[in-house]
Amino acid sequence: MHIGSNRTDNGRIMTGERRTKTLREAGEFGIIRMIAEKSAGGDGVVIGIGDDAAALRFEAGSLVLSTSDMLVEGIHFDLSLTDPFRLGRKSLAVNLSDIAAMGGRPLSFLLSLAVPASCPVDFLDEFTSGMLSLAGEHGATLVGGDTCASPRGLVISVTAFGEQVSDRIVQRCGARVGDLIFVTGTLGDSALGLELLRRGEKAGYPIDRHLDPRPRVRQGRALADAGLATSMIDISDGLAADMGHITDGSSVGANLYLEKIPLSRSYREHYRTMPEDMYRTALTGGEDYELLFTAPSSRREAVLSLFSEIYTPVTEIGSIIPEPGVHFLSPDGASFDVERGGYDHFLNRQGAD
Amino acid sequence: MHIGSNRTDNGRIMTGERRTKTLREAGEFGIIRMIAEKSAGGDGVVIGIGDDAAALRFEAGSLVLSTSDMLVEGIHFDLSLTDPFRLGRKSLAVNLSDIAAMGGRPLSFLLSLAVPASCPVDFLDEFTSGMLSLAGEHGATLVGGDTCASPRGLVISVTAFGEQVSDRIVQRCGARVGDLIFVTGTLGDSALGLELLRRGEKAGYPIDRHLDPRPRVRQGRALADAGLATSMIDISDGLAADMGHITDGSSVGANLYLEKIPLSRSYREHYRTMPEDMYRTALTGGEDYELLFTAPSSRREAVLSLFSEIYTPVTEIGSIIPEPGVHFLSPDGASFDVERGGYDHFLNRQGAD
16 A cells, blocks of 8 residues: 555545644554555565564574664665665665675565654655565565654664575685685765765666665575685675675785776766776775675686576676685786775885885 | 773773763674674574574474564663663563563574664663573574664664464464453563653662663463463553454453452552552553453463463453443443543443343
8 A cells, every 4th residue: 555645444534634644643552553564475474563572483404694784864865865665775785785795685674663743744754665565576575574663864774684504604604715706796886976966967777776775685596506705705894894804804814906896887988087086986886785795716607607507797806816815907907996086106116015 | 701890902002082072983894793703602593693684593393483562762761761771671672571471482683783883882882781690591692683873862673483383372362251351460560660660760669670671571472382371462562452353353352350450559559548549550551561361261270380380470451241342340340441540430330131
């Protein structure tokens, strides 16, 4: 049921009345009922919304993957730049992306919301519709959560559950010296999208990437099931930082080649006259929600062939080295200083000593 | 490690410096590291803090119970009336209480925090110490979560996991006509405690009940394992509302006897001259985190004997009836109107027609 639509209930036209209804008027239980009505049962959901806790059945022999992300108004989103439907999708997407980065299959999730009492019910309706649309695309079911008042600003907390058998789960800590480094899709679009939104633009590929990121669920699971990845992470903090999580976790280092970083056409076009800004944004912008993973060099063809089969672009961008740190190198061998967004020939000379 | 303690690190006295350190200075990763260092591995934790998601092993044949509660500064707690240690305990307690109310064994939990950048690191240290102290009492392990900045006010979201075999899980919907209604402990203390705190009092039994509620984990699980309860809920919204969740869920009604409602000595003493306020607070105050459950009348002795064995007070307070609604009755048979906090002899006469 779409609450904003025209319909009659007990002979009254509901649209006008319900459009202006706020959380204060509908009450906490009214909101929970509205959300529960839209959420159908799913795989392994023995008890869903409405009891003290959900009860879930997972496949025997699998481990349960669980992850939680909190999105705070004014920090993670700006209600003047997004809409509730896409905010709902993104709030779940960032969690499904974490399940994907472990190689898991998402199954269900909990949603907790702190909502200002003045928030229109329509907003929450659109928000949950968006969230449930993404959930449906990935076979995940809403099984519970919490709704409460917020004195200031919207706070969204989602906990997602997935499963995968123990020996297929891909962690951050398994990268080995000599492994190749791959990334799915293109980087930097989301950060550029946010910049364009702030400048008043309303639509386009980078904006879509920022407001409605698509978690690489199918790809993460396919990699895990094929046993190809030695380590994996989703890019939320930016390539440089997330590569650092893998190298730190695996006690290795990484060489990444600037000219190999995958960039979309609209991204390249935007930065045509600012090549150093182009790299800085792509390496540090974050919120790409692409998968970054390592695989043995002997499996290069297997990786490329897997991604070709699942119609997903993947790019080899570097390799794992024994020396700690994440090193970005230009074609002439110069180091690119990520923080300053420029080439550091001094650093490079040091490295070459 | 207690960050506030005197110790030296690289020859410097850390106390003064670290006492005043804020989240802004320590950074998100610093906070996560601090929390991770205090959290040891536990039963079934295959991957804990530090990867994209936790990986948990549950007992084969068991269902996974999961519940989420959000606590918002200014709504659920007032930092001028509590301390971070007890706030940490309570944030986990309300979730463990939900696991208890399903008859489950708590195993692990995720913690998400939105924290103002000006928050002292010491506050978070005390908060997590408190939370982990309660976790230790119940064998639950912190396995992950999220930490982010909050533009205004602290927001805490905890997701707890437990397990129980399917046919022992106790839901809200199983109460049957003729069942007896029981409640653990005493009611109203927490609401009175909050009132006393607001009046400037600092300590005492009701205040302790409000700031540091003890979830009835052992009791919920014992009831479930013994197969004695037909329905169960923890009292968070108050006896009247939570009894209503059971009767609504079970499509029955309830008669509850005012003189049987268990009240502590300090609670009775406080309300000595205000008997109607006494009942209103006990029935609607909420945050008792006692267990409210139903059992067949043939199992009365088994229930009493079980609670005697586990040294927990339990009181039979009423019975399930076919007529919908929750009815509070005084010894003379008069109805007690919960909303008004007084006896409604008109209502009673109607009922007697």
